[in-house]
Amino acid sequence: MQTYAVDGRELPLRIAGDPALELVNTLARWSGTSTDQVDHLHDYDDLVVWARECGLVDEVAAARLRRSARRDRVTAGAVLREVRRLRRDVHDLAVGLGRRAALARVSTLAVEARQSQSLTATADAVTWRFTRDAGLHEPLYAVAQAAAALLTSDASGHVSACPGDGCGAVFLNPSGRRRWCIMSVCGNRAKARAWAARQHASRDPAPS
Numbered sequence: 306m307q308t309y310a311v312d313g314r315e316l317p318l319r320i321a322g323d324p325a326l327e328l329v330n331t332l333a334r335w336s337g338t339s340t341d342q343v344d345h346l347h348d349y350d351d352l353v354v355w356a357r358e359c360g361l362v363d364e365v366a367a368a369r370l371r372r373s374a375r376r377d378r379v380t381a382g383a384v385l386r387e388v389r390r391l392r393r394d395v396h397d398l399a400v401g402l403g404r405r406a407a408l409a410r411v412s413t414l415a416v417e418a419r420q421s422q423s424l425t426a427t428a429d430a431v432t433w434r435f436t437r438d439a440g441l442h443e444p445l446y447a448v449a450q451a452a453a454a455l456l457t458s459d460a461s462g463h464v465s466a467c468p469g470d471g472c473g474a475v476f477l478n479p480s481g482r483r484r485w486c487i488m489s490v491c492g493n494r495a496k497a498r499a500w501a502a503r504q505h506a507s508r509d510p511a512p513s
């Protein structure tokens with residue numbers, strides 16, 4: 306997965322069209338071996354920056370969360386582990402491997418998330434906002450709500466996984482016509498391999 310630099314870290318390009326699926330793609334090479342896989346969420350700060358980039362937490366909350374995490378590294382580490390668990394559950398549910406236990410875990414988190422929110426009036430609307438009770442869990446809860454929204458929407462039936470070598474990145478694919486995560490990465494690699502295979506076959510004719 307291609308990355309871009311933000312706040313001194315590398316995050317994957319957002320190509321999925323849905324924040325819960327973008328979370329899945331913070332682990333690169335789902336279809337590779339576990340030693341091939343690259344986790345872009347190394348620490349809690351990565352999680353907060355990623356969540357801010359996805360619009361799941363705002364600038365003010367992100368700055369507050371990063372300050373709080375420095376004071377409570379134990380909770381921050383525990384939240385990051387829960388996010389990684391959620392990431393696997395969302396992946397498995399999105400690609401049809403998910404079992405009842407995965408759905409139950411997403412459900413529990415989504416319910417906890419709502420219990421940490423209150424209805425708040427802004428200048429032009431009333432909206433659910435996290436209260437201070439959410440604490441360091443805010444990015445976890447925000448992405449759990451995004452996962453619940455995805456799973457309960459029609460879009461959940463239109464998720465594809467990139468067939469690129471070892472890739473497995475997921476994305477919304479309502480038309481069914483998109484094949485690759487990023488054409489210039491996985492698509493071109495597949496084309497280059499097919500071309501090399503044809504060259505090899507033409508130099509090395511099958512024995513008669």
Ligand SMILES: [Zn+2]
Nearest residue numbers: 467472486491
């Ligand atoms: Zn790919």
